[in-house]
Amino acid sequence: MDWEKVKNLVKMALKEDIGPGDITTEAVIPKDLKAVAFILAKEEGIIAGLEIAKLVFQTLDPKIIFKKLVKDGNRVKDGQKIAEIYGNARKILSAERTALNFLQRLSGIAALTNEFVQKVKPFKAKILDTRKTTPGLRLLEKYAVRTGGGKNHRLGLWDEILIKGNHVDLVGLKEAVKKAKELEKKVEVEARSLKEVKQALEAGADIIMLENMDLRIIKEGVRLIGKRALIEVSGGVNLDNVREIAKAGPDWISIGRLTHSVKSLDISLRIQLNKN
Known part of the structure; x- marks a missing residue:
């Protein structure tokens, strides 16, 4: 994997989504609020893209802790926890959609490929x-x-x-x-x-x-x-x-x-x- 290219893709995706700022999160969530988040599978399939998801969160805030609970290539069940995320609530919420977009699409491709x-x-x-x-x-x-x-x-x-x-x-x-x-x-x-x-x-x-x-x-x-x-x-x-x-x-x-x-x-x- 060419990680320099991946980093550029992640930066571009975050810029596309956040633009000049996440106005909703900045308006309603306290600046220093700490949170823990869980990424969950809502259907059975094969996971792919956890390192990319991690990169999304840590590009926005290097202090975020991203703990993988499964590995890429693992089969997961509906309701299974995939990862835990610890850090600034604002940053987690602002990175959420971009991280999930990568993770959902890549996992969908991996799951369909595995069916074939x-x-x-x-x-x-x-x-x-x-x-x-x-x-x-x-x-x-x-x-x-x-x-x-x-x-x-x-x-x-x-x-x-x-x-x-x-x-x-x-x-x-x-x-x-x-x-x-x-x-x-x-x-x-x-x-x-x-x-x-x-x-x-x-x-x-x-x-x-x-x-x-x-x-x-x-x-x-x-x-x-x-x-x-x-x-x-x-x-x-x-x-x-x-x-x-x-x-x-x-x-x-x-x-x-x-x-x-x-x-x-x-x-x-x-x-x-x-x-x-």
Whole structure:
């Protein structure tokens, strides 16, 4: 994790929420009031982002004590305490929403990822994410996928070659692979039909993505490719069909919905006076 980038994200998020000041809290809460707060899970799921939540509170006030009661990757139950927070009441309240926003979204991603991971056992297929992430939050969202037991696909356009349909439509599949191989990196090709699967094999692609194919075509694509390339399946994958897709024998299954349409985990904060 690049913590300098995370720190900048946290500062930006706090500035967005607090702006020139939390006028309600400053008006009604005494300046030096001490409090203890508890972060609670309101549904079962996988936790991710506790260090980010801690960073939010301590960015606003380094004196705040943040005590984790579970670890990232742990499964929690409805009503379970996740963390305890001790410190200035104003600062805790002002940081609350930002901390929960990070924690809820990342935990939602981890929880959904883990559902897919459990579905594909005992098959060899690994669950991967995509670049369909929230702008600015890719680093954190891909961390959440790993926390849920998934694997990261490419982080951006710079680290892996993936020839997509739009590239093919402009220059042709074989020509695209030929040019990409000049970079001396592994080349992945998105194949939208069995015809493109055959072309990708002839061109020497290292990885072939079976894109938006039904199960019958996926099975045929896996048979055609055999061990001549790694096989990825993407498009139209959900919790109802992922097991059958994994059973067909691909190496990877990439799922955009892990990050682009995930439901945040329901998590809340409760606060009370610290009488100690």
